[in-house]
Structures are given as structure tokens and as C-alpha cells.
Amino acid sequence: xxxxxxxxxxxxxxxxxxxxxxxxxxxxxxxxxxxxxxxxxxxxxxxxxxxxxxxxxxxxxxxxxxxxxxxxxxxxxxxxxxxxxxxxxxxxxxxxxxxxxxxxxxxx
Numbered sequence: 001x002x003x004x005x006x007x008x009x010x011x012x013x014x015x016x017x018x019x020x021x022x023x024x025x026x027x028x029x030x031x032x033x034x035x036x037x038x039x040x041x042x043x044x045x046x047x048x049x050x051x052x053x054x055x056x057x058x059x060x061x062x063x064x065x066x067x068x069x070x071x072x073x074x075x076x077x078x079x080x081x082x083x084x085x086x087x088x089x090x091x092x093x094x095x096x097x098x099x100x101x102x103x104x105x106x107x108x
Contacts, residue, residue, distance in 0.1 A: 002044070002093075004037035009086055010100035012041065016082040023077070030073035038072040039064045041086070045079060048089030057093065 015026040030038065043060035046052050052060040068075070076082060090097055 002040045002095075004033070004040045006090070006095060006097050007100045007104075008033070008037065009041070009044070009090065010097035010104055012076075013083040013086050013097055014101055014104055016077075016086075019077070026077060027073060030076065035072075038076075041076060042072060044089035044093070045076070045082060045085040046089070047092050048085035048087065049081075054092040054094075 011029060012026065015022040015029060019026065033041075039061050042064040043052070043057055046060050046064070047054055047057065052063075064072075079085065087097065
């Protein structure tokens with residue numbers, strides 16, 4: 001299971017879609033996350049872009065920790081198509097953030 005909640009991933013997906021306007025907000029949100037949550041974000045993103053298979057989640061986590069050369073928030077914010085990769089990664093893992101995204105849009 002993931003160390004980060006689907007609701008948090010949904011928030012990141014929405015903010016990353018608006019990166020030009022929500023960059024500071026996204027950076028601030030990343031600062032509130034625990035290291036394990038950031039690691040899982042990288043792993044889910046890598047699964048979503050096809051670098052790892054869903055059954056390789058543990059390996060993706062280990063690789064994210066071992067190969068980190070820049071702060072994880074900087075790496076994630078600099079990743080093209082972050083929102084798409086996160087959605088695809090969740091889907092590959094049998095999860096979805098669509099309901100949470102809709103709830104956040106309605107509340108926002």
C-alpha cells in the first residue's frame with residue numbers, strides 16, 4: 001500500500017496541471033509531505049511513465065531513494081506531464097484519484 005493518501009495525490013495532480021499559476025502552492029504542499037510520501041510520489045510517477053511495472057513498486061521506491069540527487073520536490077516539479085504520469089501510475093496500481101479530484105474541484 002502507498003504511504004501517501006489518494007487525496008494528497010489528487011491535490012498534486014490538480015496543482016501540477018496549473019503549474020504556471022500554482023507553482024508556489026505546489027512547492028509549499030510538497031514541503032508538508034513526509035519523505036516516505038515523496039518517495040511514493042516518485043515511484044507512482046515512474047510507474048505511470050512506464051519506467052517500472054506496477055508489481056515493481058518496492059523496487060521503484062528503493063530506486064527513488066538510492067538515486068535521489070536533487071530535492072524530491074524539485075525533481076517532481078521539473079517532471080514534464082507530472083499529472084498524467086501520476087494518474088497513469090495510480091491506474092496501473094488499480095487506484096484512481098478521479099473522485100478526489102472532482103471533490104477538490106467542487107470545493108475549490
